[in-house]
Amino acid sequence: MFIGEYKHSIDEKGRLSIPVRFRDDLISGCVVTRGLDHCLWVYTQKEWEKIAEKLSDLPITQKDARSFARLMLAGAMDTKLDKAGRVNLPGYLKEYAGINGKVVITGVYNRLEIWPEDAWEDFKKQMEANSDQIAENLAEIGF
Amino acid sequence: MFIGEYKHSIDEKGRLSIPVRFRDDLISGCVVTRGLDHCLWVYTQKEWEKIAEKLSDLPITQKDARSFARLMLAGAMDTKLDKAGRVNLPGYLKEYAGINGKVVITGVYNRLEIWPEDAWEDFKKQMEANSDQIAENLAEIGF
DNA sequence: GAAACAAGTGGGAAATAGTGGGAAAAAGTG
DNA sequence: CACTTTTTCCCACTATTTCCCACTTGTTTC
Numbered sequence: 001m002f003i004g005e006y007k008h009s010i011d012e013k014g015r016l017s018i019p020v021r022f023r024d025d026l027i028s029g030c031v032v033t034r035g036l037d038h039c040l041w042v043y044t045q046k047e048w049e050k051i052a053e054k055l056s057d058l059p060i061t062q063k064d065a066r067s068f069a070r071l072m073l074a075g076a077m078d079t080k081l082d083k084a085g086r087v088n089l090p091g092y093l094k095e096y097a098g099i100n101g102k103v104v105i106t107g108v109y110n111r112l113e114i115w116p117e118d119a120w121e122d123f124k125k126q127m128e129a130n131s132d133q134i135a136e137n138l139a140e141i142g143f
Numbered sequence: 144m145f146i147g148e149y150k151h152s153i154d155e156k157g158r159l160s161i162p163v164r165f166r167d168d169l170i171s172g173c174v175v176t177r178g179l180d181h182c183l184w185v186y187t188q189k190e191w192e193k194i195a196e197k198l199s200d201l202p203i204t205q206k207d208a209r210s211f212a213r214l215m216l217a218g219a220m221d222t223k224l225d226k227a228g229r230v231n232l233p234g235y236l237k238e239y240a241g242i243n244g245k246v247v248i249t250g251v252y253n254r255l256e257i258w259p260e261d262a263w264e265d266f267k268k269q270m271e272a273n274s275d276q277i278a279e280n281l282a283e284i285g286f
Numbered sequence: 287g288a289a290a291c292a293a294g295t296g297g298g299a300a301a302t303a304g305t306g307g308g309a310a311a312a313a314g315t316g
Numbered sequence: 317c318a319c320t321t322t323t324t325c326c327c328a329c330t331a332t333t334t335c336c337c338a339c340t341t342g343t344t345t346c
Contacts, residue, residue: 008294013333017294031146036278038271052144056252066179068277070256071270074249076146082334084294092148096271151304156323160304225324227304 002107007117009102014094015086019105022112023085032093034075035113037123040089040097042112048076089114145250150260152245157237158229162248165255166228175236177218178256180266183232183240184215185255191219232257 006019018026031048035041043051055072058065075096079087094100102117115123127134149162161169174191178184186194198216201208218239222230237243245260258266270277 011295011297013297015295020293036274049144052146052252060179064277064280067266067270070249070251071267071274073146073251074148074256077148078146083336086294088333090148154306156307158305163303226326229304231323 001109002112003109004107006105007102008105010089010094010099014088014091015082016089016103016105016114017084017086018081018112020085022105022107023081027081029078029080030087031076031078032087032089032114033072033077034093034096038097038119040093040099040114042087042114043110045078047110048078052076144252145255146252147250149248150245151248153232153237153242157231158225159232159246159248159257160227160229161224161255163228165248165250166224170224172221172223173230174219174221175230175232175257176216176220177214177236177239178254181240181262183236183242183257185230185257186253188221190253191221195219 002022002025004019004021008017008019010016025044026042029045031043031045033041033043033048052073055069058069060066060069075093077090077093081087089099097114098116098119099114100116104115104117104120106113106115106120145165145168147162147164151160151162153159168187169185172188174186174188176184176186176191195216198212201212203209218236220233220236224230232242240257241259241262242257243259247258247260247263249256249258249263
């Protein structure tokens, strides 16, 4: 299970080191994808295969489903950690998330999230400000 | 499984190099055809046979089915990669997709898609603008 | 407090991917 | 059959990526 929050930075060659705590599960391969809220999601190979299969089962004939599957599958990139535990993010994913220098890597149960540092700080602030409201909304969806 | 997004270009001789990640599965032959949304779809030989069979099972009496089958079957062209991993796209397919110079090649599970660069960027922009909406709709179709 | 270690970072060298172009082969045309 | 055009094969160049090694900082250990 991935939990925690880490501040790392991307070097000039585009490499991002994954926190040691997370490496064991990702060493055999991982997939980085476009996430919601303009951050990146990182899954283990196994978790990703479940998701990909679901996506591929969406009806190809329905435009919305086709488009979503296309965006998610095309947005994904499978990669490996180098010997120093780093991954190389493709340009289009960095663009999508607005990543260039400092990033925050968070563990969210079965995935990692990669945020630009400032976006993450904004998100946290907003969360803290509205936490009561959000909690109440959660009750409605059965938490 | 094909995933990812790659920016390549077509040279003066009409050759398009396929991303290395995709070559292994296509080395023994592939089929390029007209896809939906005015892009090109590329299948492995094996996948294509499944698709073609499905298409041939469509009711010949329904106009839409007939049209769709024509689009894909008549548009199809089987080809090989050259030693540098490139394919040669026939003129009518380039015309159909509006391809001339820069293209984007995406992996979408069991097929590749070939897009003109600008059309792909437009698609992404439009999708990202609606992604929250789409994500919620997907819940409805059981994702 | 010094040594030992671990985690994140940086950079040089080798390998690889994408691209371009000439020459040989094949196909189409009169 | 001769000629032109297109396709295929091969080799070369360049930018990027990958691999490997080393440095730095902060923490632990004796």
